[in-house]
Amino acid sequence: MSKELEPLADPGLPEHIHRKADIDPIAAKRAEQQVAILFSLSALGTLLFIYSFFFVKEDAFIFLPILGNTNAHQLGIGLGMAFGLFFIGIGAVHWAKTLMPDQEVIAQRHELKSEPEDRDALVKAAKEGAQAAGLGRRPLIKRSLIGAAALAGLPGVIMLRDLGPLPGKDLEKTNWKTGTRLVTDPGDRPIKASDLEIGAVAQVLPELLPGQKRTLEDIGKDAVLLIRLRPAEFQLDEERLSWTHEGIIAFSKICSHMGCAVALYEQTTKHLLCPCHQSTFDVTRAAKVIFGPSARPLPQLAITLDSEGNLIAKQPFSEPVGPSFWERSS
Ligand code: FES
Numbered sequence: 001m002s003k004e005l006e007p008l009a010d011p012g013l014p015e016h017i018h019r020k021a022d023i024d025p026i027a028a029k030r031a032e033q034q035v036a037i038l039f040s041l042s043a044l045g046t047l048l049f050i051y052s053f054f055f056v057k058e059d060a061f062i063f064l065p066i067l068g069n070t071n072a073h074q075l076g077i078g079l080g081m082a083f084g085l086f087f088i089g090i091g092a093v094h095w096a097k098t099l100m101p102d103q104e105v106i107a108q109r110h111e112l113k114s115e116p117e118d119r120d121a122l123v124k125a126a127k128e129g130a131q132a133a134g135l136g137r138r139p140l141i142k143r144s145l146i147g148a149a150a151l152a153g154l155p156g157v158i159m160l161r162d163l164g165p166l167p168g169k170d171l172e173k174t175n176w177k178t179g180t181r182l183v184t185d186p187g188d189r190p191i192k193a194s195d196l197e198i199g200a201v202a203q204v205l206p207e208l209l210p211g212q213k214r215t216l217e218d219i220g221k222d223a224v225l226l227i228r229l230r231p232a233e234f235q236l237d238e239e240r241l242s243w244t245h246e247g248i249i250a251f252s253k254i255c256s257h258m259g260c261a262v263a264l265y266e267q268t269t270k271h272l273l274c275p276c277h278q279s280t281f282d283v284t285r286a287a288k289v290i291f292g293p294s295a296r297p298l299p300q301l302a303i304t305l306d307s308e309g310n311l312i313a314k315q316p317f318s319e320p321v322g323p324s325f326w327e328r329s330s
Helices: 025-055 072-098 116-132 139-152 154-163 216-222 238-242
Strands: 061-064 068-071 180-186 201-206 223-227 248-251 263-268 269-271 279-280 288-291 304-307 312-313
Touching: 025 072, 025 139, 025 154, 061 072, 068 072, 072 154, 139 154, 180 312, 201 248, 201 279, 248 304
Parallel strands: none
Antiparallel strands: 061 068, 180 201, 201 223, 223 248, 263 269, 269 279, 279 288, 304 312
């Protein structure tokens, strides 16, 4: 005969231990002040972010032990944002652990959708909970929380400034103008047709005007590849042929797929290759795409000679260089 098992006795809930702040008004006051200090530190962190963003120069450096020379602008932004978020979080946790209601609640299982009365009860309980959290009774926490929370969202808004200004037509223009001399890169020396042997490739940039400085953005748009073939090797229409000079043809070096530098030239096949996603352009056919993801040929720069025999641009690029993007017409 099997022996019947005794049902397990309900162990019940362990005895509730009250927190110090629940029974000692001085401890409660101390906890309130601690929370307010944490929220205030958060507000200070956000103010540090704002100050660094607007008033610390981007090229200002300070020396820090271990880190060495450190960019003060970026350090202030990073630390300010970290403090702003860290202390508001710590303050909220400390508030919840020390001062918010500390009751054990048994939640009964129920159907997924609650009865209307239950939902009303939830709303009521939420309101009571908000009251019990003591915001009304603890103005110090309330004010410091409002201050910290109001400032905490600002970094996200302020950083939107870094998205601008909009490029407008800048991406469609380069520094190549009618008559601009081609100069070697590096070296900035004017280049003559005789400097290039058949099969040779050279990277060139537009000559700088006196006092003009070249920026990385300029190079990112202006870089041009010069390639010399035998004139008979070209398969170009009359107009494009007139843009070459004694077998020298010039293309934008900026890939029309996603803007990498088209840096590889295969002398035997006369192909230019982009190393990023392998777009391949046929030099003899005006850089027509013969392989890869690029949708457009590399823009061709029309070249000719000036009175001193130096290569110059005959006209600006006839289309924007670089990647295709949705606003563009070409
Ligand atoms: S950027 Fe040149 S192939 Fe993608």
